[in-house]
Amino acid sequence: MSKKRRFNTSLGDQFxxxxxxxxxxSVLVLMAxxxxxxFDAARPSIHTFGFSFITSRVWDPVKEQFGALPFIYGTxxxxxxxxxxxxxxxxxxxxxxxxxxxxxxxxxxGFLVEMLAAIPSVVYGLWGIFVLAPWLRETVExxxxxxxxFIPLFQGTPVGFGMLAGGLILAMMILPTIAAISREVMAxxxxxxxxxxxxxxxxxxxxxxxxxxxxAKTGIMGGIMLGLGRALGETMAVTMVIGNxxxxxxSLFAPAYxxxxxxxxxxxxxxxxxxxxxxxxxxxxxxxxxLVLNFLARLLVWSVARxxxxxxxx
Amino acid sequence: MKDYxxxxxxxxxxxxxxxxxxxxxxxxxxxxxxxxxxGLGALNMQFFTNLPKAMGLSGGGMANAIVGxxxxxxxxxxxxxxxxILAGIYLTEYDRHSWxxxxxxxxxxxxxxxxxxxxxxxxxxxxxxxxxxxxALAGGLALAIIMIPLIIxxxxxxxxxxxxxxxxxxxxxxxxxxxxxxxIVLPTAAKGIITGAMLAIARVSxxxxxxxxxxxxxxxxxxxxxxxxASLPVQxxxxxTSPYKEWHQLAWAGSLVLILLIIIINLAARFAFRSRHS
Numbered sequence: 001m002s003k004k005r006r007f008n009t010s011l012g013d014q015f016x017x018x019x020x021x022x023x024x025x026s027v028l029v030l031m032a033x034x035x036x037x038x039f040d041a042a043r044p045s046i047h048t049f050g051f052s053f054i055t056s057r058v059w060d061p062v063k064e065q066f067g068a069l070p071f072i073y074g075t076x077x078x079x080x081x082x083x084x085x086x087x088x089x090x091x092x093x094x095x096x097x098x099x100x101x102x103x104x105x106x107x108x109x110g111f112l113v114e115m116l117a118a119i120p121s122v123v124y125g126l127w128g129i130f131v132l133a134p135w136l137r138e139t140v141e142x143x144x145x146x147x148x149x150f151i152p153l154f155q156g157t158p159v160g161f162g163m164l165a166g167g168l169i170l171a172m173m174i175l176p177t178i179a180a181i182s183r184e185v186m187a188x189x190x191x192x193x194x195x196x197x198x199x200x201x202x203x204x205x206x207x208x209x210x211x212x213x214x215x216a217k218t219g220i221m222g223g224i225m226l227g228l229g230r231a232l233g234e235t236m237a238v239t240m241v242i243g244n245x246x247x248x249x250x251s252l253f254a255p256a257y258x259x260x261x262x263x264x265x266x267x268x269x270x271x272x273x274x275x276x277x278x279x280x281x282x283x284x285x286x287x288x289x290x291l292v293l294n295f296l297a298r299l300l301v302w303s304v305a306r307x308x309x310x311x312x313x314x
Numbered sequence: 315m316k317d318y319x320x321x322x323x324x325x326x327x328x329x330x331x332x333x334x335x336x337x338x339x340x341x342x343x344x345x346x347x348x349x350x351x352x353g354l355g356a357l358n359m360q361f362f363t364n365l366p367k368a369m370g371l372s373g374g375g376m377a378n379a380i381v382g383x384x385x386x387x388x389x390x391x392x393x394x395x396x397x398x399i400l401a402g403i404y405l406t407e408y409d410r411h412s413w414x415x416x417x418x419x420x421x422x423x424x425x426x427x428x429x430x431x432x433x434x435x436x437x438x439x440x441x442x443x444x445x446x447x448x449x450a451l452a453g454g455l456a457l458a459i460i461m462i463p464l465i466i467x468x469x470x471x472x473x474x475x476x477x478x479x480x481x482x483x484x485x486x487x488x489x490x491x492x493x494x495x496x497x498i499v500l501p502t503a504a505k506g507i508i509t510g511a512m513l514a515i516a517r518v519s520x521x522x523x524x525x526x527x528x529x530x531x532x533x534x535x536x537x538x539x540x541x542x543x544a545s546l547p548v549q550x551x552x553x554x555t556s557p558y559k560e561w562h563q564l565a566w567a568g569s570l571v572l573i574l575l576i577i578i579i580n581l582a583a584r585f586a587f588r589s590r591h592s
Contacts, residue, residue: 013492020404092334120520203324233429294427
């Protein structure tokens with residue numbers, strides 16, 4: 001740009017550039033500020049309990065004892081269960097939509113899968129309380145106990161409200177995320193790859209196996225991690241079906257508690273500063289975990305589907 | 315490998331993918347079906363006009379919650395949409411390739427993955443504690459924070475679709491860069507940007523967790539933006555977890571209204587976008 005051009009740039013132009021820059025910058029500020037706010041508010045709890053906060057299983061507000069292990073356990077168990085269910089199904093949906101479905105059919109099914117993500121968490125929770133939990137209690141859990149009862153995971157009284165319900169409802173909620181990202185990544189596989197495989201006489205499945213999946217593998221991993229991130233932080237639906245009992249029990253039928261759920265339930269009831277600070281520390285841990293997870297996941301997805309440079313000018 | 319085995323395997327795997335898609339859609343119809351069935355039975359005019367009644371009494375409504383949701387979504391939009399669009403403009407029009415814009419883009423993507431309850435905590439410590447009370451403003455602010463990264467993302471995608479020759483045409487006519495952006499690039503991408511904004515609105519109107527300890531909830535009308543205010547999602551949560559049958563009914567009715575609202579916004583957004591491309 002020549003010097004003369006620069007002089008011609010009007011004040012309004014520079015103003016627009018400055019304003020848009022500040023707004024973009026505010027995203028970085030926002031993120032750092034959120035982290036700082038949480039750390040600051042969690043400090044009393046961090047100082048008081050130190051490392052034992054995440055290893056202690058005692059959560060007793062009356063005695064001012066706070067250990068987050070039961071919540072970490074509940075969060076991890078439900079999220080892993082959700083991942084085990086949603087990852088293969090979500091991948092299947094993505095393959096179906098991307099590699100098999102006719103374009104009209106694809107638009108409709110794609111829209112329906114996206115609607116699954118549009119249903120509010122609290123509505124899933126409502127449905128979980130009145131439909132899913134009773135069904136689990138009366139049909140699924142007795143059945144599982146009968147056939148697989150020799151495994152500790154499937155022992156105990158069928159309650160309905162517990163980790164199984166939490167995991168199932170999370171699976172429904174993260175499936176669209178996994179499907180959508182996997183689809184995006186698969187769509188970025190060059191068609192030449194597919195054609196080459198087909199030209200060698202591959203069946204459709206062989207084509208998917210040798211040409212599409214290896215290419216998209218990294219991005220799909222990213223999608224699954226994003227799904228996991230969503231499951232870890234999902235609040236309302238889990239709060240409503242997990243049973244809300246801070247215990248560590250091996251059975252999936254047993255009521256448990258999750259990190260997000262304890263924050264949602266007890267935050268407004270926290271009657272003294274240390275109690276509130278302990279809850280914020282749980283939030284801070286959750287923030288840290290999801291931050292790292294999202295960071296890694298985005299790196300994986302970006303390496304495949306979306307260039308970190310934001311694409312070239314069209 | 316024998317050919318018929320390969321064909322059989324092909325058939326088997328493809329069927330598995332179809333089955334996965336069917337399984338994925340079962341919960342959608344399950345949830346929508348129950349909400350429709352139970353919600354329609356409980357929905358009537360009183361639901362839209364009345365305040366909540368004391369537990370055990372029938373005839374209560376969620377008028378204040380519906381209005382509360384609209385107010386907070388409006389506050390969130392007033393903050394989130396301009397911030398998001400302006401930041402999106404910077405990332406596409408002024409600075410696509412520097413480390414700074416890469417960092418902002420990355421932070422935007424990461425922010426969309428932060429649990430919404432975290433936003434609630436942050437607004438509680440930063441706003442509610444400082445101002446001394448729960449309020450519609452705090453709730454709206456929390457929703458705005460969730461909205462911003464969504465809007466940045468969609469604005470960016472839409473502006474990237476605008477052909478560069480259009481920008482060059484503007485410069486060739488001697489129009490300044492700022493004017494080119496405002497008068498040529500933005501109008502070209504307007505429908506897409508509006509679609510993105512509508513989808514973001516749909517997304518935040520169902521958010522519960524960030525409102526629990528920012529807006530709190532209210533059984534009555536809030537008289538100012540500086541008071542606790544009711545919202546549909548929070549009200550649904552409170553009623554669903556209560557032991558009263560009348561309140562469960564209202565929770566279903568509230569869910570139906572909320573889902574209809576979200577689906578209508580979603581469909582309208584898609585329709586607006588499609589009409590641009592046809």
